[in-house]
Amino acid sequence: MPTADLAARRALLQLAATDRLADAAAHDRGTLPEIGVISDGSKRAAELAGKIALAQAEVSDIDTAARKLDAEIDSVRARAARDNERLTSGGAASKELESLQREVESLARRQSTLEDEALELMERREVAEAALAAVESELATITADVEAATVRRNDRWADIDDEIARLAAQRATLVADVPPDVLAIYTRVRGAGKVAAAALVGDRCGGCQMALDRQSLEEIRSAADDTVARCPECGAILVRDA
Numbered sequence: 001m002p003t004a005d006l007a008a009r010r011a012l013l014q015l016a017a018t019d020r021l022a023d024a025a026a027h028d029r030g031t032l033p034e035i036g037v038i039s040d041g042s043k044r045a046a047e048l049a050g051k052i053a054l055a056q057a058e059v060s061d062i063d064t065a066a067r068k069l070d071a072e073i074d075s076v077r078a079r080a081a082r083d084n085e086r087l088t089s090g091g092a093a094s095k096e097l098e099s100l101q102r103e104v105e106s107l108a109r110r111q112s113t114l115e116d117e118a119l120e121l122m123e124r125r126e127v128a129e130a131a132l133a134a135v136e137s138e139l140a141t142i143t144a145d146v147e148a149a150t151v152r153r154n155d156r157w158a159d160i161d162d163e164i165a166r167l168a169a170q171r172a173t174l175v176a177d178v179p180p181d182v183l184a185i186y187t188r189v190r191g192a193g194k195v196a197a198a199a200l201v202g203d204r205c206g207g208c209q210m211a212l213d214r215q216s217l218e219e220i221r222s223a224a225d226d227t228v229a230r231c232p233e234c235g236a237i238l239v240r241d242a
């Protein structure tokens, strides 16, 4: 039967309190609101980077089409200028004049069509550029949010890690006061996710808050002081005199 003297029993209660604080600190560390901000923001930033690449490609495609169109307009203008020169030089025969005249008219229509297309491209470019600017602006905001959240998270982690280190040192001191066989019971109960040591308050277990039945209470009260008592409900080591 494992036994624990008063110092060991008090150490067990402090150990349970220390472990509870350490568990809470570890839980806080993993559930800081900044973690969600960083994770969601990073996902959104990746989506936006994809959208920016698409928007940039669209602007670039429009520029390529506009350059091609400009070159075509230049060549139509040059040809019309040559035809007009030939028409006004007076050296062409009447049949050639008619043909030149028709070509000049046709080139004028072609130029007008191409210029309309160029105008339409300019409008499309403005829309595409505005869309690109909007996505870039959203990305800048989200990047700043993620950076700020990362700084806050790291600050909180540093504080929590200090606290966890302090609790670990405290735990090491307390564990030294508990006999190994009693500590083994404590470790097993704690491993099951339960409070492993608790005060017996009146007829209640401070771990699970259940009232002990009369017989269990009798057994605990009549046992020697250093007997390690257990809660029949949750298995916690019960300390009745701390």
Ligand SMILES: [Zn+2]
Binding pocket: 205, 206, 207, 208, 209, 210, 231, 232, 233, 234, 235, 236
């Ligand atoms: Zn209990």
